Amino acid sequence: MESRSNARILVWLAAAALAVFVALQLVNPRLYSPPVTAELQAPAEVKRILKTSCFSCHSNEPQLLWFDRIAPASWLVASDVYEARRHLNFSEIGKLPAAQQKAALYEAVNMIQLDAMPLKSYTLMHPQARVSPEDLAVLKDYLHPAESVTAPDEAMKATADAQYTAWIHAGAAPLTVQPAPNGIAYMPDYKNWKVIATTNRFDNKTLRVIFGNDVAVKAIAEHHTNPWPDGTTFAKAAWFQQVDDSGETKIGAFFQVEFMTKDARKYASTEGWGFSRWRGADLKPYGKNAAFTNECTGCHAPLRHNDYVYTFPIAGQQ
Amino acid sequence: MKTYRKALFVVCVSAIVSLAGCSNKPVASTINEQATLTGPLPYNPLAWRVITSSVNEHKATMSTLYGNDVAVAYARANEGRPYPSGSVIALVTWSQRDDPHWFGARIAANAQAVEFVSFPSAAGVSPAYERYEGAPLARVAANEGDVKRIDYLVSQRAAVTP
Numbered sequence: 001m002e003s004r005s006n007a008r009i010l011v012w013l014a015a016a017a018l019a020v021f022v023a024l025q026l027v028n029p030r031l032y033s034p035p036v037t038a039e040l041q042a043p044a045e046v047k048r049i050l051k052t053s054c055f056s057c058h059s060n061e062p063q064l065l066w067f068d069r070i071a072p073a074s075w076l077v078a079s080d081v082y083e084a085r086r087h088l089n090f091s092e093i094g095k096l097p098a099a100q101q102k103a104a105l106y107e108a109v110n111m112i113q114l115d116a117m118p119l120k121s122y123t124l125m126h127p128q129a130r131v132s133p134e135d136l137a138v139l140k141d142y143l144h145p146a147e148s149v150t151a152p153d154e155a156m157k158a159t160a161d162a163q164y165t166a167w168i169h170a171g172a173a174p175l176t177v178q179p180a181p182n183g184i185a186y187m188p189d190y191k192n193w194k195v196i197a198t199t200n201r202f203d204n205k206t207l208r209v210i211f212g213n214d215v216a217v218k219a220i221a222e223h224h225t226n227p228w229p230d231g232t233t234f235a236k237a238a239w240f241q242q243v244d245d246s247g248e249t250k251i252g253a254f255f256q257v258e259f260m261t262k263d264a265r266k267y268a269s270t271e272g273w274g275f276s277r278w279r280g281a282d283l284k285p286y287g288k289n290a291a292f293t294n295e296c297t298g299c300h301a302p303l304r305h306n307d308y309v310y311t312f313p314i315a316g317q318q
Numbered sequence: 319m320k321t322y323r324k325a326l327f328v329v330c331v332s333a334i335v336s337l338a339g340c341s342n343k344p345v346a347s348t349i350n351e352q353a354t355l356t357g358p359l360p361y362n363p364l365a366w367r368v369i370t371s372s373v374n375e376h377k378a379t380m381s382t383l384y385g386n387d388v389a390v391a392y393a394r395a396n397e398g399r400p401y402p403s404g405s406v407i408a409l410v411t412w413s414q415r416d417d418p419h420w421f422g423a424r425i426a427a428n429a430q431a432v433e434f435v436s437f438p439s440a441a442g443v444s445p446a447y448e449r450y451e452g453a454p455l456a457r458v459a460a461n462e463g464d465v466k467r468i469d470y471l472v473s474q475r476a477a478v479t480p
Contacts, residue, residue: 106422113421140421150375167478168397175480191394191479192367197350198382200373200414203422209371209382209477223349239477241373249373254478281480303419310419312350314426317364 024071031078033060038094040101046142049135050090052128053118054108057084060091065126080119087298099204102143106203107299109139114302144202152243160242160252163281167254177283180276182290186283187259190235194317196220200241200249207251210311211235217317227272227307232262234311254281260309270297271308353412353426357454360434361386363408369393370477373414373424380426381411383474389437393476400472403439408432409471428453435471445472 036059040047056063057080068077088104096104111117113136118129131139177186193211200207212220215231235257242252258277261267267274275296277286286292300308355364363384371382385393389405401407411431417423432455434448447468449458 110421114419144422163478164475165397167480168395168476171395188480194364195368195382195384197425198371198380199417199423199425200380201423207371207373209368211368220349225349237477237479247374247376249375251370251372251477254480257480281478283480306348306419309348310417312348312417312419312425314350314353314364316354316362 021071027071031062031064031074031081033062034091036060036091038092040090040093043142045138049131049139050108053112053131053135054088055090056126056129057081057118057122058088058090060085060089067125080122103204105139105143109136109143111302112136112139116302150202150205150241150243150249152245156240156252157242160240163253167281175283177278178285180278180285180292181287182274182276182293184259184261184274184276186276186278187233187235190233190237190257190259193217193235196234196313196317197311201238205241206238206255207241207249208236208238210313211237212313212317216313220313220315221318225307225309225313227264228262228309230263230265232260234260234309236311255279256286257283258286271300271304273300273308350426352428355410355429355432355455357450357452357456359432359450359455360448361406361408363410363432366390366408368477369407370474372474378414378424379411379430380414380424381409383471384408384410390476394479397475400445401437403437403441405437406434407471408434429455431455433467433471435468444468 039059040050042050051059055061062077062081064077067073088108093101093104108117112131118126118131123130174188177188179185190211190213193213194217195209196212196216197210198208199210211234213231213233215229216234219225219229219232236259237257238255240252240255242250244250256277256279259275261274261276262272263274264272270293273296275293278284279286287295297308300310303310355362363382366384366386367390369383369385369390371380373380385401385407386405389401389407392402392405393407409432410429411433412426412429414424415427417425430451432450434446436446436448438446445468447460447464449464449467450456451458
């Protein structure tokens with residue numbers, strides 16, 4: 001008697017669950033895909049890899065499998081695709097200036113190399129989207145062919161020379177610099193901090209010097225760099241590359257300086273780091289509003305096991 | 319039944335694997351050990367401030383020019399040379415390697431050479447040059463190329479640091 005009423009309850013519950021499931025399909029917010037307006041221009045082999053591994057989320061041509069179309073999974077798929085397109089959309093990337101397109105591709109390759117993309121949650125259900133080491137090599141060769149060497153550029157040299165002359169004669173009078181949109185004030189003293197690393201970037205033709213404040217330098221000396229202590233600040237200054245007649249790459253015009261300041265509590269919403277950046281010799285704060293830090297945290301996320309820091313610091317400043 | 323069990327197994331294993339991927343495992347420090355300056359040097363340039371930095375793509379090297387306080391203050395406010403007396407500048411040259419964290423970046427590998435140019439306090443005395451090479455860094459005997467190197471180091475202008 002009792003087992004029969006239990007069975008009845010089970011049947012009702014199953015029927016109710018089925019009804020809810022069917023109802024969910026009706027409120028299914030359909031993934032809207034606008035037309036392909038400016039697709040990436042790239043060799044067929046490069047496109048094949050990107051189509052297989054990236055286009056499902058990062059384009060207006062999602063290749064959805066049957067289980068991607070069923071609610072509630074489909075809701076997750078739709079919100080993931082919308083977010084992915086905001087970061088990078090291969091169906092509209094052609095609208096961006098060439099340099100920005102290249103930067104986006106370099107970032108994509110790096111997210112693949114750092115194993116951050118395609119998302120683990122995606123490749124679990126779509127294993128064919130994984131990028132093989134051979135395919136990653138194809139993407140790298142496309143972006144940076146082995147023989148590429150930068151040539152001297154007279155116009156850039158003139159810009160750099162003018163900027164240097166203005167700067168050297170300006171004296172020590174500090175510029176009035178607006179704070180970053182998230183409230184972080186400019187730190188003009190970075191230039192007097194110790195150098196902890198230098199890099200040259202062939203992806204965006206810049207030279208970089210990474211400075212560390214006293215807390216950072218002490219942390220390096222004590223090997224306490226994961227996590228970095230509160231109070232650590234890094235400054236990364238970037239200049240355009242200036243190739244001279246002897247083929248040497250010199251520091252050219254100042255491009256930007258960006259900072260990471262560690263305060264696990266104060267900056268908890270941005271992984272414990274306060275991000276800020278100023279561009280141009282006139283030091284214009286970067287970002288339309290405080291949400292500019294989404295760019296920073298997005299790019300630094302793959303380094304979560306390294307306290308979100310890309311730099312390999314050199315020791316021995318003390 | 320068998321397929322059901324198999325599916326359940328796959329789901330459980332995947333869940334464990336994906337959770338493991340999110341764990342905060344401690345990672346060894348990323349100090350660039352191979353770029354450390356080893357060997358006895360008259361000054362530690364890394365303790366000084368930067369004047370500028372450069373790269374030689376053909377030689378796959380990168381160099382940073384440092385200066386003591388007198389030299390840096392002068393280089394950041396004057397186009398003209400020579401440096402005032404008491405100035406010491408140092409050029410550290412590293413071989414390069416690909417940045418394991420970023421395709422598109424090159425970082426320092428082993429230190430190849432450290433060069434010093436010091437400006438004496440007495441007028442009319444030419445600046446002194448010292449060159450250290452190898453691992454560990456060791457003093458290289460003076461040779462006829464030194465004059466050119468002094469000119470090269472001294473002629474480098476400061477990076478714009480607003």
